[in-house]
Amino acid sequence: MSAVDGTNVDVLERLFLQSLPEGEPLYPPDYLTDQTERFFVAEIVREQVLQLTHDELPFSTAVVIDSFDEASDPDLVKLYCTILVDRESQKPIVIGKGGSMIKQIGTAARMELEQHLEKRVYLDLHVKVRSEWRDDERLLDEMKAQNREP
Helix, strand or coil: CCCCCCCCHHHHHHHHHHHCCCCCCCCCCCCCCCCCHHHHHHHHHHHHHHHHHHHHCCCCCEEEEEEEECCCCCCEEEEEEEEEECCHHHHHHHHCHHHHHHHHHHHHHHHHHHHHHCCEEEEEEEEEECCCHHHCHHHHHHHHHHCCCC
C-alpha cells in the first residue's frame, strides 16, 4: 500500500468495510457538521488573518468571538471579534499602516461570512496582545465555550 500514489488504498478500504460491523448512524443524513457557527466565524476570520499577513505571523494567532448577535435583525448578524497575537510586535502587522491590514482582513472575512451565514454581516475586529495565550487555561476554556451553542 502507498499513501503517496494511492496503490492498494481501495483494497485496504474494502477489507475494512468487510470486517467492520454496520451500526446505527450517529447523526441524521442531512447533518453536515458538529461544529457551531461561532467556530466557523472564528476560523474564517483567522484564515483571512493568516492569508493576508502571509509569513509575517506565526500560526499561533487566535480569534475570540466576543459577541454574536442575530436577535436584533433577522437579516443581519453583528459579530464582534478579538484577534489575539503573542507579541506586541505582531499587533502592528495585523493592524497595518493606518488600519489598512485590519480593514482588508475585515472586508475579506465579511464577504466569506456573508456567503457562509447567508445573511448580511456587520464585523467589528479588534487586536489584542496576549503573550502565551495557549497556556492560559481560562482563555482556552472561554474559547471552547464559544464553540458550544449558547
